[in-house]
Every structure is written in structure tokens, then in C-alpha cells.
Amino acid sequence: MMRLEQVCRDFQVGDQVVHALDHVDLVIQAGEYISVMGPSGSGKSTLLNLLGLLDRPTSGTYWLSDKDVSALGDSELAEQRQRNIGFIFQSFHLLPRLSALENVELPLVLAGAPPKERRARAREVLDAVGLSARLDHRPDQLSGGERQRVAIGRAIVMRPGVLLADEPTGNLDSKSGDEVIEIIEQLNRDGISLLVVTHDPDIGGRARRHLVMHDGRIVGDERTGLQ
Amino acid sequence: MRANDTSRLAFQSIRRYPLRTSMLLLAIAIGVAAVVLLTAVGEGARRYVTGEFAALGTHLLVVLPGKAETAGGAAGMLIGATARDLTLDDAAAILRSSRVTKIAPVVVGTGNASWRQRQREITVLGTTFEMLDVQHWRMQLGQFLPQIDMDVSSPVCVMGNGVRHEFFDGANPIGEWLRIGDTRCRVIGVLAQAGVTGPFDTDELVILPVASAQALFNAAGVFRILAEAVSRESMPAAQRDIIEIITARHQGEEDITVVTQDAVLSTFDTIFGMITTALGGIAAVSLLVAGILIMNVMLVAVSQRTQEIGLLKALGAKQTEILLLFVTEAVYLSVFGAVLGLTLGNAGTFAMRTLFPAIDFRAPTWAMAAAVFIAVISGLLFGILPANRAARLDPVQALAGR
Ligand SMILES: Nc1ncnc2c1ncn2[C@@H]1O[C@H](COP(=O)(O)OP(=O)(O)OP(=O)(O)O)[C@@H](O)[C@H]1O
Ligand SMILES: [Mg+2]
Numbered sequence: 021m022m023r024l025e026q027v028c029r030d031f032q033v034g035d036q037v038v039h040a041l042d043h044v045d046l047v048i049q050a051g052e053y054i055s056v057m058g059p060s061g062s063g064k065s066t067l068l069n070l071l072g073l074l075d076r077p078t079s080g081t082y083w084l085s086d087k088d089v090s091a092l093g094d095s096e097l098a099e100q101r102q103r104n105i106g107f108i109f110q111s112f113h114l115l116p117r118l119s120a121l122e123n124v125e126l127p128l129v130l131a132g133a134p135p136k137e138r139r140a141r142a143r144e145v146l147d148a149v150g151l152s153a154r155l156d157h158r159p160d161q162l163s164g165g166e167r168q169r170v171a172i173g174r175a176i177v178m179r180p181g182v183l184l185a186d187e188p189t190g191n192l193d194s195k196s197g198d199e200v201i202e203i204i205e206q207l208n209r210d211g212i213s214l215l216v217v218t219h220d221p222d223i224g225g226r227a228r229r230h231l232v233m234h235d236g237r238i239v240g241d242e243r244t245g246l247q
Numbered sequence: 248m249r250a251n252d253t254s255r256l257a258f259q260s261i262r263r264y265p266l267r268t269s270m271l272l273l274a275i276a277i278g279v280a281a282v283v284l285l286t287a288v289g290e291g292a293r294r295y296v297t298g299e300f301a302a303l304g305t306h307l308l309v310v311l312p313g314k315a316e317t318a319g320g321a322a323g324m325l326i327g328a329t330a331r332d333l334t335l336d337d338a339a340a341i342l343r344s345s346r347v348t349k350i351a352p353v354v355v356g357t358g359n360a361s362w363r364q365r366q367r368e369i370t371v372l373g374t375t376f377e378m379l380d381v382q383h384w385r386m387q388l389g390q391f392l393p394q395i396d397m398d399v400s401s402p403v404c405v406m407g408n409g410v411r412h413e414f415f416d417g418a419n420p421i422g423e424w425l426r427i428g429d430t431r432c433r434v435i436g437v438l439a440q441a442g443v444t445g446p447f448d449t450d451e452l453v454i455l456p457v458a459s460a461q462a463l464f465n466a467a468g469v470f471r472i473l474a475e476a477v478s479r480e481s482m483p484a485a486q487r488d489i490i491e492i493i494t495a496r497h498q499g500e501e502d503i504t505v506v507t508q509d510a511v512l513s514t515f516d517t518i519f520g521m522i523t524t525a526l527g528g529i530a531a532v533s534l535l536v537a538g539i540l541i542m543n544v545m546l547v548a549v550s551q552r553t554q555e556i557g558l559l560k561a562l563g564a565k566q567t568e569i570l571l572l573f574v575t576e577a578v579y580l581s582v583f584g585a586v587l588g589l590t591l592g593n594a595g596t597f598a599m600r601t602l603f604p605a606i607d608f609r610a611p612t613w614a615m616a617a618a619v620f621i622a623v624i625s626g627l628l629f630g631i632l633p634a635n636r637a638a639r640l641d642p643v644q645a646l647a648g649r
Contacts (some may be wrong), residue, residue: 074364
């Protein structure tokens with residue numbers, strides 16, 4: 021479903037080149053639950069950004085659903101992101117001026133869905149993340165855990181095949197962190213492919229496949245049986 | 248994205264950043280209002296001056312000795328090149344034209360005036376009683392020059408209000424004897440205060456019968472002759488008549504210049520047109536300043552907006568959709584700012600009209616149109632340029648606010 025072939029991502033910092041991803045090969049099947057761990061600066065976020073089409077590889081090829089997406093133009097990339105990818109950020113990235121419902125609606129608005137339909141769909145999704153009582157709250161009227169749940173709602177409202185989460189619990193206390201993890205695990209059980217970058221071994225341990233990164237390379241790739 | 252969603256999102260972000268929004272609106276409004284006010288001042292002054300000139304009598308022709316090199320009013324303002332003098336007989340001859348109703352010869356010089364201990368150099372104007380009508384002067388006290396033949400001198404004089412105050416303070420000068428140079432004259436009238444009307448500052452004048460002034464200055468000629476045509480339409484014909492009459496009297500040599508008030512007026516029109524344009528230029532500079540202000544506000548806000556753009560891209564927005572969003576927002580802001588500026592500017596000119604009812608302060612339509620146009624364009628430009636840069640970034644870069 022997702023396949024990286026010899027993917028590199030270099031950053032030029034002054035006259036130094038940082039190899040944030042160094043010839044990475046990776047295949048991810050539909051419905052997998054993967055954790056990505058590794059020391060700070062090992063390239064976890066860079067990997068996730070590339071998979072989420074938020075960034076482009078310096079070299080190498082990225083196949084998404086059998087389509088080479090490593091050299092697409094802006095508007096094709098936008099369509100791919102819209103249809104296939106849900107992304108959750110450590111810092112939520114909600115639009116502060118919009119209510120929870122409107123934030124969740126935003127991808128549907130961008131996709132040009134009719135107002136009635138998208139409103140119903142956004143309610144449905146907020147219901148699924150347990151926020152049906154907070155539809156009209158703006159982000160500054162929500163707790164951190166609630167904000168992240170709004171962000172999850174927004175990530176899945178387009179029914180993407182993949183959910184990418186970069187330290188989704190990094191800004192949360194352990195209780196709201198657990199709630200967030202439970203929600204995205206439930207989504208995974210319902211069929212979505214899930215990739216979670218985390219520093220928390222407990223959370224990382226819950227995945228069925230564990231990637232370990234170091235210096236821009238994947239140095240560990242283990243599967244555990246049913247948990 | 249649907250059109251009304253675009254417009255709704257744009258409007259939401261306008262409301263979301265009240266500080267940025269109000270600074271932008273202010274910048275645009277100030278720019279537009281400045282243009283409106285400055286051009287209103289220029290236009291108002293121009294119309295005031297032309298109006299004042301027209302009120303002086305629209306049928307006035309001024310005959311000067313000497314042939315001006317170039318046609319047009321500006322040359323007429325200069326003293327003609329040395330040529331044959333105009334005489335009182337020339338003046339009388341002009342009256343033969345059926346298109347000239349009144350004439351007033353003018354002799355000008357300076358003389359030392361004194362009354363008791365007070366003395367001072369003053370401008371002496373020699374003319375006839377017709378001058379009062381020709382120049383539309385009004386009397387404050389007494390009467391104007393007597394209705395005597397031009398070539399008859401008489402020891403009387405009329406003074407301007409300023410001269411009166413200097414010599415007599417508040418006292419009544421009528422009947423007093425004023426000494427000018429070697430002669431004496433009895434004061435028979437004081438002109439009402441009018442300031443500078445036409446070429447003379449009437450407040451600072453002493454007026455003598457033309458023959459007396461000629462004797463005082465020991466001059467045979469006259470400085471110029473004012474002639475009033477029967478109507479505005481007959482002015483060109485009157486002008487031709489005058490040239491013909493004088494040329495015949497001067498042995499076939501055309502050695503005079505006839506300036507019509509139209510020429511003077513159009514000179515002033517030109518000058519004030521230029522002043523209005525210059526004010527427009529100043530206004531354009533203020534718009535430019537407003538534009539730079541707009542740019543700064545936009546650039547300050549851009550890192551915040553960059554993250555937002557990154558997020559929209561991450562959620563599947565295309566570059567073109569984001570640009571459209573920002574264009575819409577910039578259109579809202581700059582149009583609203585321009586309307587605000589027009590309102591402020593016109594309120595300002597209304598206030599000026601109320602304070603100075605004599606002058607009709609009103610910005611010309613072209614200036615308002617240009618102001619709105621430039622304000623909207625700069626609002627659009629500086630609204631879109633930073634957004635365009637951000638919309639080209641990959642979402643990660645934009646999300647990082649770089
Ligand atoms: N935009 C950038 N410009 C320059 N260098 C970058 C940029 N983004 C990432 N890097 C570098 O690439 C390497 C990998 O960064 P990345 O953010 O992927 O690490 P990470 O594993 O997510 O770390 P953390 O656990 O701290 O989030 C780091 O050395 C980082 O400094
Ligand atoms: Mg990271």
C-alpha cells in the first residue's frame with residue numbers, strides 16, 4: 021500500500037548536509053499498526069512527513085497505492101493528501117477561529133462537499149471521538165486531550181486509508197494520552213493503517229510492528245504477534 | 248472549494264485578527280482620505296481664485312504698450328518691452344469702438360506722501376472715475392474721483408483703507424490735505440477694504456485723477472488702459488477693434504498687447520491645475536506610504552499566516568485555492584478600507600466647507616477614482632504576495648512557519 025525505495029531526504033544547513041533520511045526502504049501494508057521510535061533527531065518526523073506528502077524526498081521513489089507520488093505537481097499532491105492521508109500533529113494545529121465542528125469540517129470544505137452532507141459527516145466523526153458535547157467550542161475552550169481528539173476527527177473525516185501521528189500524546193497528560201491512543205487504535209481495528217511516532221515505550225509497545233530509527237536509517241523492524 | 252465557503256473563510260480570518268485588520272483598514276483609509284483631502288484643497292483653491300477673477304468683471308480687456316513676444320496671458324503680466332507710450336488720446340480713441348463701453352487709463356508710480364508729521368512712500372495710481380466700475384471697487388467713505396475729462400487735473404485723491412489707517416488712525420480723513428511729492432491733494436474718499444483684487448492691492452493705494460498723476464510723475468504716457476467690452480461674446484471683436492484703432496494711431500505699427508481676462512483666467516487655471524496635480528502627487532506619495540504600511544502589516548502577520556497556509560495544504564488545499572482565499576480576503580479589506588477612506592475624506596472636505604464657506608472644497612472625481620484604484624491594487628498586491636510565497640512552500644516548511 022505504501023512503499024519507499026531508496027528514499028533520501030537531505031537538509032542543507034549552512035555548508036553542511038544533514039541526511040535526515042538515508043536510503044530508506046520500507047513497505048507498509050493496508051491495516052498495519054506501526055510504531056516508530058528512536059532517539060531525537062533520528063529522522064522519525066522526516067519519515068512521517070514524507071509518507072504524509074507534507075515533504076518531498078531528495079531522491080528515491082515513494083509509491084502510494086501503486087502510484088509514484090515522489091514527483092507529483094502541487095495540485096495532484098493536494099488531491100492525494102486529501103483522499104489518502106490523515107495526519108495528526110503533536111501541537112494539534114487547529115484553526116483557533118473555528119469551532120470544533122468547523123475544524124473537523126475543514127477538509128470537506130476544501131474538497132467542496134455540500135454543507136448539509138459535510139455537517140452530518142463532521143458530527144458523526146466528532147461522535148466517534150467522543151466529543152458530541154463540544155461541537156461549538158473553539159480550541160481555546162477545549163482541553164489538550166479534547167483538542168487532539170478534534171484533530172483526529174479532522175484527520176479521518178475524509179476516510180483516508182492511512183493515519184499518521186507524530187507524537188500525538190507528546191503534549192498531553194497520560195490519561196488524555198491513553199484516550200487518544202485508544203481512539204486511534206479503534207480506528208485501526210476498523211481498518212485504517214496506523215503509524216505512530218512516539219518516545220513512550222509503553223505506547224510504542226502496543227503496535228504490532230515496531231520500527232526503530234537511528235541517524236536517518238531504519239535499524240529495527242520487528243513484528244509481535246497479536247497483543 | 249465552494250465560492251461562498253471561500254468568502255466565508257476569508258471573512259473569518261479578517262475577524263480573527265482584529266489588530267492586523269484594523270491597521271490595514273487604517274493604512275488604506277488614511278491613504279485614500281489623504282488623496283481626497285489634498286486634491287479637495289487644490290481644487291477648492293483653484294475654483295475660488297477663478298471665481299474671484301470672474302467676479303471682477305468678465306468683460307475686461309487690458310491694453311499694454313509694447314508687443315508681447317508670445318501670445319497668452321503670462322506675457323501680459325510682464326511690463327511690455329519699451330515701445331511707443333500709450334497716451335490719454337489713445338485711451339479716448341478706444342472708446343470709439345462700439346464694443347467698448349468703458350475705459351480707464353492707468354498710471355502707476357511711487358511717491359512720498361505726508362500728512363502732518365507722518366510720511367511714507369506709497370504707490371500712486373492715476374486713473375479716472377470709470378475705474379470704480381471697471382474694477383468693481385466699493386467706497387467706504389466719501390466718493391471716488393470726480394467725473395472730469397481725463398486731461399484735466401484736480402487736487403483731490405482717494406485712498407485705500409490701509410493708507411487711511413496709517414496716516415489718520417481712526418480719524419475721518421475726508422477733507423484733509425495730503426501731500427504727495429510736490430503737490431497737495433484733498434482726500435475725498437476711502438475705498439472699502441478688499442485686499443488684492445486684480446493687479447492692485449487697493450488697501451495700499453492713493454488714487455489721483457490721471458492728469459494729476461501724470462503731472463506728478465512728469466510722464467506723458469499711461470501704464471496701461473483698462474477697457475470693458477459690452478459683453479463676454481464681444482471680447483474678441485473688441486480686442487480686434489482696439490488693436491486696429493491704436494495701430495492706425497501709431498502710424499500702422501502694431502505695438503500694443505491686449506490681454507483679455509480670459510487669458511489671465513486661463514493662466515490661473517493652468518497654474519492651479521498644476522497645483523492640483525502637485526497635490527495629487529503628494530497624495531500619491533501618501534498612498535505609497537500607506538502601501539508600505541500595508542506591506543509591513545502583511546509581512547508581520549505572515550509567519551502566523553504561513554502556518555495556517557501549511558495546515559490548509561496538509562489538509563489537501565491546492566496552491567490556487569489558497570491564493571483565491573487570500574485574494575478574497577485582500578479584496579474585502581482593501582475595498583472596505585477604500586470606502587472608509589472615501590467616507591473620511593469626504594467628511595473632512597465637508598467639515599472644511601462648513602468652516603470656510605467661501606471656498607468650495609471638493610475632491611475631483613478622477614482623484615477619488617485613482618485613490619481607490621491604487622489603494623485596492625496595493626492592498627491586493629501586498630495581501631497576496633506573501634501568501635503566494637507561503638502557498639508555494641511544501642506543507643512541512645509552511646507549518647514550521649518558515
Ligand atoms: N527543515 C530542516 N532543516 C534542517 N534540518 C532539518 C530540518 N528538519 C529536520 N532537520 C534535521 O533532520 C534530522 C531529523 O529530524 P527529525 O525532525 O526527523 O527528527 P526526529 O526523529 O523527529 O526527532 P524528535 O524525536 O526530536 O522529533 C535532524 O538532525 C534535524 O536537525
Ligand atoms: Mg520529530
